[in-house]
Amino acid sequence: MSTSPGFRPTQDLASLQFDRALQLLQQAGLGDLQGAPGSAVWLQGMIDALCDLSSRDALTGLPNRRTFFAALSREIDRVARSGEPALLLMLDIDHFKRVNDAHGHGVGDLVIKAVADALAECVRPMDLPARIGGEEFAVILPNCPPAFGQTVAERVRLRVEKQIIAAGPTLKLGVTVSIGGAYAPQWVRSTPSIWMERSDLQLYRAKSEGRNRTCLEPTPVSTVSAEEKGLLFGGNPPGELE
Structure with missing residues (x-):
């Protein structure tokens, strides 16, 4: 300086x-x-x-929501240019409200930090795990082939499920997470919101099917949505200046 x-x-x-x-x-x-x-x-x-x-979440030390969205935009642009696969996982702690109601927000914070630590231990240095909401997390996994997506998601789920959280001298807790995932469309100019919506849809499916499970799109999306067609043939995306 x-x-x-x-x-x-x-x-x-x-x-x-x-x-x-x-x-x-x-x-x-x-x-x-x-x-x-x-x-x-x-x-x-x-x-x-x-x-x-x-750039970091104060409670967990993970990248925060703002950092996550900036990285998500960069990754979806990279996939559009390179065609390399990239997976977005969305995670939610199951029945987290019950933890807060039964044991207080202090214990709830311990649970969130424990899940964040488990998540960080399960990913590669090139991946970006982030806390994007109260009990909500996300992971951007660049260059993650579809053959390995389910394996990665299951590794995270099992790591959290096996963890025993010491929340006090006599209080030990176990929690689970539901995980949804979707791949960025390759060679297509898309948006972070479209990618997140597809991952969220799979997360909702994991929740509705009983929680403590992973649901990924069966195959990477090959179709192009109306909004993505607009991005391809209609100029700049909404809000982007030339």
Whole structure:
């Protein structure tokens, strides 16, 4: 990070309010900044830490909803250009409201963190697991052939099912998840919302069929929806400028 000739860190920082930023970083365990306060190294460290904090869910440490949607848009564009398969999994903790009602939100938070940890352990470094809602998670899996999709989803489901969550001295809980998945249409200019709707449909099917199960589209979609045809032949998608 370079500074202009007229920038005097130790003097100019006196007029800036960093207390709140430092407090947020310390609460997230990111407050150990290198360099002397006010130095270029210290300032760059604060900027990097704040950027990292803004991209992650505060409870689980997973990428947050905003980061997820940005990654989803990039992945669907990549699939349209390369034709490589990409799988989107949507996960929901089964009967999570019962946990909160019976044991309180503190225990509910422990359950969410435990599921997040299990999810992160089941995916590759190139995959992106995210928390997108209260008890809702998603995983973007680039370059995931259809032959392996069900295996990946089942690995996640079984990992969560086998986990024992210590929620207190005498309280141990087990939870399950329902998982739905769909592949991005290859060689087609689609939208994140279409891809999510198809994955959500499979998640709803997993819930309606009894929960604690995985439901993926039988085969990658080869048909093109009316909205996708519009994207192919009608110019820019809604809201996109030339």
